Amino acid sequence: MKHTGKKLAISTGVLGLMVALTTVGTLALFTDQDTVDANAFSTGSVALSTNPTTALVTFSAMMPGDVVTNPLVVTNDGTESLRYAMSSVATNVDVKGLKDQLVLTVKTIDATTPVSACDDFDGTQLYTGDLDSSAGKILGDVASGQTGVAASGGDRTLAAAASETLCFRVSLPISTDNSFQSAATTATFTFDSEQTKNN
Numbered sequence: 003m004k005h006t007g008k009k010l011a012i013s014t015g016v017l018g019l020m021v022a023l024t025t026v027g028t029l030a031l032f033t034d035q036d037t038v039d040a041n042a043f044s045t046g047s048v049a050l051s052t053n054p055t056t057a058l059v060t061f062s063a064m065m066p067g068d069v070v071t072n073p074l075v076v077t078n079d080g081t082e083s084l085r086y087a088m089s090s091v092a093t094n095v096d097v098k099g100l101k102d103q104l105v106l107t108v109k110t111i112d113a114t115t116p117v118s119a120c121d122d123f124d125g126t127q128l129y130t131g132d133l134d135s136s137a138g139k140i141l142g143d144v145a146s147g148q149t150g151v152a153a154s155g156g157d158r159t160l161a162a163a164a165s166e167t168l169c170f171r172v173s174l175p176i177s178t179d180n181s182f183q184s185a186a187t188t189a190t191f192t193f194d195s196e197q198t199k200n201n
Contacts, residue, residue: 046082050160050195053077058191059172067176073111073119076158076193077165085157086195087142087149092134098185101133104172106189108140108155111167120169128155133172133189144194147201159198 053075061070078084088108092101110125112118129140142157143149150156160166174182 046162046197047080048082048084048195048197049079050084050086050193051077051079052193059170061172064174066174066178069171069173071120071123071169071171074168074170075165076160076168078160078162078195081162083159083161083198084195085142085148085159085198086193087144087157088140089138089144089192089194090134090140090189091138091192092132092187092189095186095188098182100182100185101187101189103178103182103185104133104174104187105130106133106140107171107173109169109171111169116167119167120171123169123171125169128168133187140191146196148198 058074059070059072061068076086090106094101107130108128109120109123110128112120112122113124113126114122129135134140141155142152148157152158158166
């Protein structure tokens with residue numbers, strides 16, 4: 003009889019525990035909820051443009067000693083700061099090699115009379131050499147990240163909505179000999195830009 007009483011007490015205890023757990027699961031609680039909406043995101047932009055977009059420096063029937071100089075305006079039409087590099091690819095239409103005989107010089111806008119762009123051609127020199135350089139690099143490098151010093155031919159930086167004028171000069175040295183008569187070449191300048199923020 004004693005064992006039966008113990009079993010009955012244990013069974014009653016287990017049953018009571020189960021009822022208590024079930025009751026807790028069905029209790030009503032006060033609750034509240036808040037939302038935080040309108041978590042909107044947008045991206046900025048870098049947008050490089052040039053003026054003119056074609057035929058920056060051209061000269062027909064050049065003679066030794068001839069020089070052509072023209073300004074190029076580079077503008078950041080985007081909403082964020084950018085850096086840009088410039089490369090050049092030149093091709094000879096014959097076997098005379100005029101692209102390596104011509105001398106390209108790039109400078110910043112005139113220091114003396116900036117209002118007249120490149121008339122004095124006395125800005126900071128950024129590049130001088132072959133029309134397409136040895137590796138095509140004229141200013142900076144298309145590789146990501148800052149390359150070189152902007153004032154000495156490295157990547158150039160432009161704030162949002164800012165622009166700068168570069169002066170381009172191509173000359174045929176006075177020492178050019180007869181082997182370059184009736185020669186021709188064409189160059190394409192390419193400007194590559196990227197964001198400066200976080201880069």
